[in-house]
Amino acid sequence: MNNNMDYVLDVKNLSTSFISDRKEIRIVKNVSLRLRRGTTLAVVGESGCGKSVTVHSIVKLMPKNAKVSADHVIYRSAKDGKEYRLDQMEPFGTEMRKLRGAEIGMVFQDPMSSLNPVYKVGDQVAEGLIQHTGMSKAEAQKQVLDMFRKLGIPDPESRISDFPHQFSGGMKQRVVIAIAMICNPDIIIADEPTTALDVTIQAQIMELMKSLQVNDHKSIILITHNMGLVAEMADEVCVMYMGRVMEFGSLEDIFENPSHPYTQALLRSVPVLGLAEGQELGTIPGITPNPADLGPGCEFADRCPFCQDRCRQKDIPRFEVSPGHYVRCLKFDSFQEVD
Amino acid sequence: MLSFIGKKLLQMIPMLLLISFIVFGGLQLMDIDPISYMVTPDMAASAENQEALREQLGLNDPFVVRYFNWVKDLLTGNFGYSIINGTSIANIVRTRLPATFELAIIALILSSVIGIGIGILSAIRQNGIIDYVGRVFAVLGQSIPQFFFGICMVQIFAIKLGWLPVNGRTSPGASGLGDAIVHLVLPVLTMTVAMCAVLMRYSRNTMLDVLNSDYIKTARSKGIPEWKVYIKHGFRNAMRPVLVILCFRLPMLIGGSVVIESVFGWPGIGSIITQSVVSGDYPVIMVTTLMVAAAILVASFLVDVLTAALDPRVRLGE
Amino acid sequence: MSSQTSVFEQANKKHASSLLRKNIRKFVNNRLAMIGLICVVVIVFTAVFAPLLTSYDPNKISLGEKNTSPCMEHLLGTDNLGRDVFARVLYGGRVSVFVSVMGALMGSLVGMVLGSMAGYFGGKLDMLLVRLSEIFQTFPEMILIMILVAILGQGVGNLVLVFCITGWMTTFRMVRNEFLALRGETYVQVCEAFGMPKAAIMFKQILPNVLSPVIVSATVNVAGFILSEASLSFLGVGVPSSVPTWGNILNAAKSVEVVSNYWWLWAVPGGVISIFVLAINFFGDGLRDVLDPKQQ
Numbered sequence: 001m002n003n004n005m006d007y008v009l010d011v012k013n014l015s016t017s018f019i020s021d022r023k024e025i026r027i028v029k030n031v032s033l034r035l036r037r038g039t040t041l042a043v044v045g046e047s048g049c050g051k052s053v054t055v056h057s058i059v060k061l062m063p064k065n066a067k068v069s070a071d072h073v074i075y076r077s078a079k080d081g082k083e084y085r086l087d088q089m090e091p092f093g094t095e096m097r098k099l100r101g102a103e104i105g106m107v108f109q110d111p112m113s114s115l116n117p118v119y120k121v122g123d124q125v126a127e128g129l130i131q132h133t134g135m136s137k138a139e140a141q142k143q144v145l146d147m148f149r150k151l152g153i154p155d156p157e158s159r160i161s162d163f164p165h166q167f168s169g170g171m172k173q174r175v176v177i178a179i180a181m182i183c184n185p186d187i188i189i190a191d192e193p194t195t196a197l198d199v200t201i202q203a204q205i206m207e208l209m210k211s212l213q214v215n216d217h218k219s220i221i222l223i224t225h226n227m228g229l230v231a232e233m234a235d236e237v238c239v240m241y242m243g244r245v246m247e248f249g250s251l252e253d254i255f256e257n258p259s260h261p262y263t264q265a266l267l268r269s270v271p272v273l274g275l276a277e278g279q280e281l282g283t284i285p286g287i288t289p290n291p292a293d294l295g296p297g298c299e300f301a302d303r304c305p306f307c308q309d310r311c312r313q314k315d316i317p318r319f320e321v322s323p324g325h326y327v328r329c330l331k332f333d334s335f336q337e338v339d
Numbered sequence: 340m341l342s343f344i345g346k347k348l349l350q351m352i353p354m355l356l357l358i359s360f361i362v363f364g365g366l367q368l369m370d371i372d373p374i375s376y377m378v379t380p381d382m383a384a385s386a387e388n389q390e391a392l393r394e395q396l397g398l399n400d401p402f403v404v405r406y407f408n409w410v411k412d413l414l415t416g417n418f419g420y421s422i423i424n425g426t427s428i429a430n431i432v433r434t435r436l437p438a439t440f441e442l443a444i445i446a447l448i449l450s451s452v453i454g455i456g457i458g459i460l461s462a463i464r465q466n467g468i469i470d471y472v473g474r475v476f477a478v479l480g481q482s483i484p485q486f487f488f489g490i491c492m493v494q495i496f497a498i499k500l501g502w503l504p505v506n507g508r509t510s511p512g513a514s515g516l517g518d519a520i521v522h523l524v525l526p527v528l529t530m531t532v533a534m535c536a537v538l539m540r541y542s543r544n545t546m547l548d549v550l551n552s553d554y555i556k557t558a559r560s561k562g563i564p565e566w567k568v569y570i571k572h573g574f575r576n577a578m579r580p581v582l583v584i585l586c587f588r589l590p591m592l593i594g595g596s597v598v599i600e601s602v603f604g605w606p607g608i609g610s611i612i613t614q615s616v617v618s619g620d621y622p623v624i625m626v627t628t629l630m631v632a633a634a635i636l637v638a639s640f641l642v643d644v645l646t647a648a649l650d651p652r653v654r655l656g657e
Numbered sequence: 658m659s660s661q662t663s664v665f666e667q668a669n670k671k672h673a674s675s676l677l678r679k680n681i682r683k684f685v686n687n688r689l690a691m692i693g694l695i696c697v698v699v700i701v702f703t704a705v706f707a708p709l710l711t712s713y714d715p716n717k718i719s720l721g722e723k724n725t726s727p728c729m730e731h732l733l734g735t736d737n738l739g740r741d742v743f744a745r746v747l748y749g750g751r752v753s754v755f756v757s758v759m760g761a762l763m764g765s766l767v768g769m770v771l772g773s774m775a776g777y778f779g780g781k782l783d784m785l786l787v788r789l790s791e792i793f794q795t796f797p798e799m800i801l802i803m804i805l806v807a808i809l810g811q812g813v814g815n816l817v818l819v820f821c822i823t824g825w826m827t828t829f830r831m832v833r834n835e836f837l838a839l840r841g842e843t844y845v846q847v848c849e850a851f852g853m854p855k856a857a858i859m860f861k862q863i864l865p866n867v868l869s870p871v872i873v874s875a876t877v878n879v880a881g882f883i884l885s886e887a888s889l890s891f892l893g894v895g896v897p898s899s900v901p902t903w904g905n906i907l908n909a910a911k912s913v914e915v916v917s918n919y920w921w922l923w924a925v926p927g928g929v930i931s932i933f934v935l936a937i938n939f940f941g942d943g944l945r946d947v948l949d950p951k952q953q
Contacts, residue, residue, distance in 0.1 A: 061559055064465070092565045101562035108560075113553040116572055117652060128561035163651040179557060365808070482880070482935040484887045487927035490910050498917040505913050587795050597799050598888045601911075612800060616807045616894045624807050628800070635795050 005076055008186055008219045009035040009058070012071040016050075016057045016243075019065045025292050027053050028243045030315075035187065037078070040213055040220040042234035044227065044266070048288060050243035051223045055189050059104055060091040077103055078186055101128040105180030107190040111172035111197070115164035122160035125178045132183050147178045151208060170201035177208065188212070189221045194229070206233060227270040231255060239263045242291060242299035245318075249325035259327040262300045298329070306331060340647070340654070347643050351636050358632045359413070362625050363406050413629075423620045431611060431623065432630070438508055439595035439607030445523065446530035447592070451585055454535040458542030459577065462550060463569055473539055480536025489529040489602040496525060506604035526603040530596055534588070541584055546577040579649045586642045590634035594627065680947045690943020696936035700929070704750030713741035715748040715901045727921055734921040736909060746926055749901040753930075756813060756896070757882030760820025765875040767821060768828025769867075773859045775829070776836020783833070790826040798823060802885060806894050813896055816889070820882050827874045835867040869948035876941035880934045887930050903930050 016028040028050045035041045043051045057068045073086040089096040100106075108114045116124060125147065126140035133140075141160065148156035151174045164172060173193060180188055190209060194202035210233060212218050222233055230237055230251075237254040239247040239262065247260040258264045268282030286303040297312035298304070304311070311330055318326045319335040326338065400408070412419070418428035461470035497505040504522050549555065550573055558572040559565075595609030604610070608627060615623040647654045684690055703710060718738045727734040734742050775783040793801070802823055809815040839845060840863075848858045883903075889895030890904025891911070898905050903926045909915045910923035 059560070061556060092559075097562040097564065099562070100560055106557075106560040108553055108556060110553060114557045116554040116558065116576070118575055118650060124557075127558075127563060131561060131563045163655065165652045166655070176557065179561065478935065478938055482938055483931045484884050484891075484907075484927065484934075486888060486891050486910075487907070487923070487931065490916055490923055490927065493913075494916055494920075498913075590795075590797055594797050594800050597803060597892065601892055612803060613892050613894065616803045617892075619807070621807070624804060628804055631797065631800055635792075639795065 005078075005081070006037055007034045008037045008076055008078070009033075009221075010072070010074040010076070011058060012073075014054065014057055014068070014070040014073065016053050016062070016066055016068045018063075019067065023292065024067070026243060027291060028057060031240075031243075031245050032318075033238050033245065033248065035219050035221060036236065037186075037219050038213070038217045039235035040210075040222055040233050041236045041238060042222045042224060042230040043238045043240060044224060044230055045240035046225055046266075046288060048291075049240045051240055052191055053243075054240070055191060055221060055223060058086065059100060059106065059189065060086065060089065060096055061100075061106075062091065075099065075103065075187075079103075098132070101185070102132040102183045103185050104187045104189060105183070105185040107173070107176050107180045107188065107193045109192040109195055111169055111176050114176050115172060117164055119163075120161050121164055121167065121175045124164075125175065125182050128179060129182045143182065144178070147182055148174075151178055151181075153178075169197050170204060173197060173201075173205055174208070177205075177212075181212065184216075185218075187219045187221065189223075191223045192225070193222075194226075195224075202229075209233070227267065239266065242289065242294065244299055244328060245326075246300065246329070247325075247327050249322075253322065253325040257322075257325075259321055259325070259332060260300075260329050261304045261306055261331075265303075343647055343654075344644055347640050351640055354636055355633060356410075358636075359410060359629060360406065362629050362632075363409055365625065367402070418626045419622045421615075421620050421623050423615075423618050423623075428623055428626050432608070432626070435606060435608050435611055436593070438605060439600070439609060440592055442523065442526055442530065442600070442605060442607060443592045443595055446527050446534060447585075447588055449527065450531045450534035450538060453531070454538030455542045455581055457535075458539040458581075459546050459569075459574060461539075462543045462546035462577075463573075465547065470543070473543070477536045477540045480532055481540075485529060485533045485596075486598045486602045488532060489525070489599060492525050492529060493602070506602075508606055526599055526605055529602070530599050533596075533599075538581075538584065542577065542581045545580050546573060549573050549577045552576075575649075579646060582645050582649070583642050586638045586645065587635070589638040589641070590631050593634040594631040684943055684947045687943040687946060689939045690946075693936040693939030693941075693943065696932060697940055700750060700933050700936070701754060703747055704754055707744070707747035707751065711741065711744040711747055713744035715740060715744040716899070717741075726919075734919070736906070736919075736922055737915070742906070742921055742925060745901045745906050746903070746929055749903045749906055749926070750929070750933075752813060752896060752900055752902040753883060753886050753904065754933075756816050756886050756902070757820065757879050759817045760824060760882045761875045761878035763817060763821035764824030764878060765828045765871055768825035769832050769864065769871060771825065772829040772832025773836055773864060776833040777840060777855070777859050777863070779837070779840075786829070787833070790829050793823065794826045798885070799888065802889065803892075803894060806889065811894060811897050813900065816886065816896060820885065824878050824882065827878075828871050831870050831874065832864070832867050836863055839863050839866060873941055873945045873948055876937060876944060880937040880941065883930060883934050883937070 011034070012032050014028060014031045015026065017024045017026045019025075031050075031054050033041065033043075043054065045051050053062075053066075056062055057066075057070075058073055060068070062068060068087075070087045075084040075086055076082075077084065084095075084099060086096070086099070115121065122141060122144050125144045126137065129135065129140045129143060130137065135143075144160060145156050148160065153159055153171060153174050159167075159171075164175070167175065177193075180190075188209070193209070194205050197205065206229060209220060209222075213220050220233075222229070224230060234251050236250050237248070238245055239254065239260065241262050247254065247258070247263045254263060255267070258267050262284075265282065265284045269284060284303055289299070289302060295312060296314055298307075298316045301307045301311045308330070316328045316330060317337045318328050318339070319332040320338050321327050321332050321335050416429055418432065420427055421431065457469065457473045461467070461473045464470055493505055496503045503524055508522050509518055550569075555568060555572055558568045563571075593608065594612070595605075595607040597609040597613050599605065600607045600609035601613050608630075611623065612627050614620070615627070718740060723735060723737050725735045736742055736745070771786055775786040802819055805819040805822060806815070809818060836859075845858060845862060848862055853862075886895055886902060887904035887907060890898075890902050891907045893908060893911075895904050896902045898908060906926040907923055907930075909919075910927075915922050
């Protein structure tokens, strides 16, 4: 069991569905993933593929009409060496709240709306710290100042008492990262942290996150649809489509040896500098299906060039094409099937 | 902040002048001999007296001069006289305003506490039992005519059960707090129900919007308890738009509710407005209009100050 | 090229008709909205076909039969002048519904025109109109209506005009905001570059985008005006008392004697008004769910 401590987060068969109009729509289906301590796991896929829902289900920040189930969701804390079963906790109970913020920090997509407009940024960052450590406001302010310095927010002494609307987008996202980091959590979950930012600012924020991972030994789950970002940041990659993990493997596995037709299509559609003349950027034919209308079998079947009849018959199992590299496609049914 | 308040106060003056100018102009257009509302009727009795008075009152002066004289009169508390029964309008206002104020302020406070409270609770427990009951109540409150609800209350509690007086502010001959309170119950209840319905719906929707915003998710991701999320992050932000609505209810303290005062024979400004519209008592209508307009200006001033106090984006400039 | 466009057009049409079908299904599935619609239709029908449903003249005074309680002859009794209440409720519905529907339609029309102009031209005109709408909106509605009645005088036509003047603001705001948002869209700029007349751009290209919320708010306004008409006539400043309307019937309830002794004189019209307004509100809510799911 000891080597299990390598995995700070272990999710097995997580499923989430939403109840809408008395119908149950499955958004996330049997997702299994593991986050290795001190590494970055990128979850990629086009919008609406269930990436965000997956991580929000893990930390149980879901609206009331959502139904989440899982074989297990285990968090292994480095601080006390204990295992926590997140799937057995009440979403807003004390146990879960003790982990949220303290052990698992979150950075959201849009820094413009992620900060409460009526409170000073310093107080917003300190709030979690005071909650989890019970320290005084003055002590907390001191730590916030240190954090601001570390994250490269200029003139922290005066900016700490500014309001969110006085910050630029990039600076706001640094404040959001400060909120996520202030309690020194093991895991940071970043849900498209740069999508709403300018390209140059994007690079700065990503560099910041990378340095946090390397220097502070944080484990990061990065949700993105930007394959370039994945190539730069990730150690392992999880490719999702319509709520399912289509392929999971190391960065090399995914980029050097993409196996699932969807991953291949996704990589073909990334623009590369110096695209040869006459070479066209690939597109994925067809449109993303409505999750309510999906039939049995592979979710990608309608858009897949290799689709066969058997693809549409039942759920596709995972095959391990090389150690740690899993693909959910019948093309690889000669390999070992894993659950 | 102080200079902000000062600036807003100064901005009210031209608005007040504009509104009073419109009202005065309207009064001139009404084709009533001004002499009939500027002096007491017995003074205007004889014809030669009238001519002298005209000169003395400056009625032969140009329009603008007359306007400024009128404003001066208003400022010194001379509101003119009713053309129907010749009573001084200042007197009418003085006797009627306390009744309206009493009724409106109690209903305002009650409906704010109940309406906002239930609205916020139903947003927090969306689709729960409070939300459901509250929504039914709100839709009924917005569909049943106020006066009909009032009549039903009178029929049940005053006529059938005989617990409460049918109308009026006091019983003849009786006095004291107890008498005042039993007279207040039904009109306050009717007014509160009507005002609650809108407020409940509005504060529920505002709070729902706030609870769906990203910063609530951020707050939750910090691991703070839910009640803190609701109060500190939710309520504080939902409060601003709700307070704006509340402020614009304040003119009711001056104008009253015409319908409810009429149903319960409440001797307030609202019933005076009804009477003057029925009888065409234009000077009274104009003065009450001016009062309500002034109250609106004060209310919108309050809104500006409150939003600035509650929202740093406004306070510190864009 | 042309074959391609026609394919697109067909696809669009197919999409539109399936959307329409989906919306109708959604509306029919909303039980409250359907009940509302049925109530509205039934009440409007009884008002329109009043002469077929009762043989009484709503204004025929027969002092011999005053204040009779409901019986076979007079289904809902008679009032203090012996007029048949059932007939008065039926005929009264005609005027009440007509005034409020016309008021709402005219108000929406004014709101749409002013909103289009404010949103499209912007600048000083916009500022002026927004200010004006704010003043109208903050003035206590009942007092504003009464002042206008005092200036214009009582009457069915004048009441429609008063409702039109007091009911344009919500539509105005919606239309103006949508225009502000759409004014910068490429398709509008393309139309301008083609030299399309401004009026055509405003009313044919931009306005259709806001029609759904405008329809919803007009529906809600009908409910509000029914209540306003009733309140005004109850106070005796609405439609002249010689014309039967739901509010005018209720005017009798101003006397304590009527309230305590002759329940049918106030409970019946009051109940009809409440049911009708409730039905319109349910119908409007259902319509909003279908047409304008953004704002609930």
